[in-house]
Amino acid sequence: MTNIAATPDPAPAPSSYPTGVQRGSVGNLDALRLTYGVVLGQLRSPGRIVALLLLSLTATVAGFAVGTSDSARLDQGAGVVANLGFAVVIPVVCLVFAGGAIGDLRDDKTLVYLWLRPMNRWPIVLGAALAALTMAAPITLPPVVAAAALTGVGNGLVGATIIASVVGLIAYTSIFTMMGVWLQRHIVWGLAYILIWEGFIALGGAGVAQFAMRKYTRSIINDQTGARLEGADFATSTGIIVPLLVSVAVLAIASWRLSHHDVD
Amino acid sequence: MSSEIAPPPSGPPVGPPSGPPTGPATGPPTAPPTAPPTGPPVGPPLGAPAGYPPFIAAPLTGMIAVNNVSKFFGSVVAVSDVSFAIDAGVTALLGPNGAGKSTLFRMLCGLTPPSRGDVSVLGANPRTDRDVRGAIGLVPQQDALFDQLSAMDFVSIAAESHGIDRASVPAVAEWALEQVDLADVGAKPVGQFSKGMRQRAKVAAALVNDPAVLILDEPLTGLDPVQRRRMIALFHRLGDEGRCVLVSSHVLDEVARLGSNVLVVAQGRLVARGDYRDLRGLMDDRPHRIRLGVSDPRRLATSLVGSGLVSALTLEHDHVVVDTLDVNALGRALAPMAVELGVRLTEVSPLDDDLESVFRYLVEGR
Numbered sequence: 001m002t003n004i005a006a007t008p009d010p011a012p013a014p015s016s017y018p019t020g021v022q023r024g025s026v027g028n029l030d031a032l033r034l035t036y037g038v039v040l041g042q043l044r045s046p047g048r049i050v051a052l053l054l055l056s057l058t059a060t061v062a063g064f065a066v067g068t069s070d071s072a073r074l075d076q077g078a079g080v081v082a083n084l085g086f087a088v089v090i091p092v093v094c095l096v097f098a099g100g101a102i103g104d105l106r107d108d109k110t111l112v113y114l115w116l117r118p119m120n121r122w123p124i125v126l127g128a129a130l131a132a133l134t135m136a137a138p139i140t141l142p143p144v145v146a147a148a149a150l151t152g153v154g155n156g157l158v159g160a161t162i163i164a165s166v167v168g169l170i171a172y173t174s175i176f177t178m179m180g181v182w183l184q185r186h187i188v189w190g191l192a193y194i195l196i197w198e199g200f201i202a203l204g205g206a207g208v209a210q211f212a213m214r215k216y217t218r219s220i221i222n223d224q225t226g227a228r229l230e231g232a233d234f235a236t237s238t239g240i241i242v243p244l245l246v247s248v249a250v251l252a253i254a255s256w257r258l259s260h261h262d263v264d
Numbered sequence: 265m266s267s268e269i270a271p272p273p274s275g276p277p278v279g280p281p282s283g284p285p286t287g288p289a290t291g292p293p294t295a296p297p298t299a300p301p302t303g304p305p306v307g308p309p310l311g312a313p314a315g316y317p318p319f320i321a322a323p324l325t326g327m328i329a330v331n332n333v334s335k336f337f338g339s340v341v342a343v344s345d346v347s348f349a350i351d352a353g354v355t356a357l358l359g360p361n362g363a364g365k366s367t368l369f370r371m372l373c374g375l376t377p378p379s380r381g382d383v384s385v386l387g388a389n390p391r392t393d394r395d396v397r398g399a400i401g402l403v404p405q406q407d408a409l410f411d412q413l414s415a416m417d418f419v420s421i422a423a424e425s426h427g428i429d430r431a432s433v434p435a436v437a438e439w440a441l442e443q444v445d446l447a448d449v450g451a452k453p454v455g456q457f458s459k460g461m462r463q464r465a466k467v468a469a470a471l472v473n474d475p476a477v478l479i480l481d482e483p484l485t486g487l488d489p490v491q492r493r494r495m496i497a498l499f500h501r502l503g504d505e506g507r508c509v510l511v512s513s514h515v516l517d518e519v520a521r522l523g524s525n526v527l528v529v530a531q532g533r534l535v536a537r538g539d540y541r542d543l544r545g546l547m548d549d550r551p552h553r554i555r556l557g558v559s560d561p562r563r564l565a566t567s568l569v570g571s572g573l574v575s576a577l578t579l580e581h582d583h584v585v586v587d588t589l590d591v592n593a594l595g596r597a598l599a600p601m602a603v604e605l606g607v608r609l610t611e612v613s614p615l616d617d618d619l620e621s622v623f624r625y626l627v628e629g630r
Binding site for chain 1: 370373374375376394395397398400402404406408409410412413421422424425426427428429431432435436439469473474
């Protein structure tokens with residue numbers, strides 16, 4: 001015969017809420033810090049980091065190949081940085097991290113843990129974008145800058161690449177953060193944006209081409225180095241200011257959208 | 265205890281407007297505990313002449329007040345013209361999967377706006393009022409958590425994002441985890457938790473702000489029986505302390521244990537509210553099924569059929585199961601009948617005086 005002792009209920013937990021707890025509204029900086037920490041933790045996936053790092057290294061390898069060729073010229077070096085670094089590496093890495101910054105939270109339905117809180121929406125968006133930037137910058141900047149250096153063409157290409165990369169990182173992170181807030185399947189839409197909008201529009205006429213971020217990053221390279229990349233004729237100041245203004249605008253739109261968003 | 269029932273499968277609940285006044289927008293709730301759900305008057309009085317002007321119902325008030333709320337997703341009606349008001353205490357929202365419970369909860373938390381009607385929590389719109397969002401504790405239905413975080417970090421972030429001062433966050437998080445018996449595993453990542461532990465972590469996160477309103481969407485899913493009992497006791501305690509606790513479930517047994525205040529939704533409509541035992545009593549057109557334990561079932565059955573008190577009868581070896589439309593008359597007649605027949609009654613127990621029969625009737629119409 002087996003005796004089965006009844007499992008006692010766990011001891012009752014203390015019932016009263018802790019005393020002396022101060023509660024106030026959540027400040028914008030606190031909201032930003034909390035969101036940043038949470039999103040950064042969500043984005044830190046080893047598989048994703050390794051895959052994107054490998055993608056970024058293709059630019060480095062291309063820069064090295066140009067540098068070791070006998071006929072390395074400025075335009076060739078600038079072309080590697082612009083056509084691989086600014087057209088592929090930076091936008092794609094930003095898409096993965098920035099699109100997922102809020103997009104992944106929305107898709108896996110954890111966004112509610114940030115949304116249903118007594119805090120403003122813009123720090124949530126900005127915190128998520130900063131977390132994406134924190135992930136994207138170390139993966140893209142060193143390989144792309146290294147690519148510029150390895151071309152060995154000089155003429156300030158490394159310095160121009162640093163400036164243009166930072167501008168591109170900020171702009172693409174902001175744009176794709178907004179896409180993650182707004183659109184389901186943000187990766188698909190983001191790729192369409194990179195390939196169709198940036199790919200075709202940036203190489204188009206002067207009018208609509210101004211709406212492609214790639215034109216501005218290429219313009220910085222041209223203006224700083226004297227290279228002759230196609231469809232890039234803005235001054236450096238314009239190449240910096242316009243993308244930053246666009247970044248502010250799309251983050252503001254994303255914040256508005258988040259506050260009017262249906263959350264699951 | 266008043267109860268209201270709408271004929272299935274549709275029709276808005278009918279009843280007098282009532283309910284205690286709304287509590288303050290923030291701070292401790294002031295409404296009396298265990299106030300029953302209340303509903304609005306709809307349409308003119310019974311027997312009113314044609315052309316009688318429909319009276320304008322005063323909006324319902326309560327810690328949670330839902331007035332003529334509908335929610336459409338394209339052509340799909342998820343919630344249709346639902347009205348109710350509830351105050352402190354535990355109220356169970358019962359309905360089958362897809363009935364609109366989660367959509368209703370999302371509207372109560374401001375996560376999605378109603379397509380029509382008004383939702384008020386603590387007297388304000390939860391969609392737009394920041395303070396009200398800070399007074400709500402939500403356990404969402406979905407299983408997703410920030411898996412990389414420990415339970416302590418997950419609950420701490422919930423506390424901080426509710427504006428708890430940073431010095432108090434560890435004590436609050438510890439307290440919240442203790443309430444759900446997770447204090448011992450607070451350092452473990454929630455990604456490694458079982459389904460039941462994840463549910464409890466969500467409940468802990470919902471408690472950190474000492475919420476006046478707790479909205480719990482299927483919070484007992486995945487819990488073992490002991491934890492389920494503990495959790496139900498916790499909900500009752502929170503309700504007794506003056507909080508408005510609204511718990512959804514599609515499991516009848518859970519709702520029966522959660523308390524007597526029940527809102528029943530089906531196909532997006534509120535089909536009944538009140539004490540489920542009273543709801544059963546209101547189903548006058550449905551026969552009550554009663555089991556009678558008796559020393560000589562055949563003799564009693566013969567007499568019952570002859571009396572006309574039962575509409576159906578099943579004879580077993582030591583008991584009789586009868587259906588009756590007039591349970592009171594049967595009750596009055598039973599003892600004299602047994603004495604007269606010289607049989608001994610050993611059991612008189614209703615078989616359908618439970619939530620399942622109410623639910624079956626309201627949702628399935630049988």
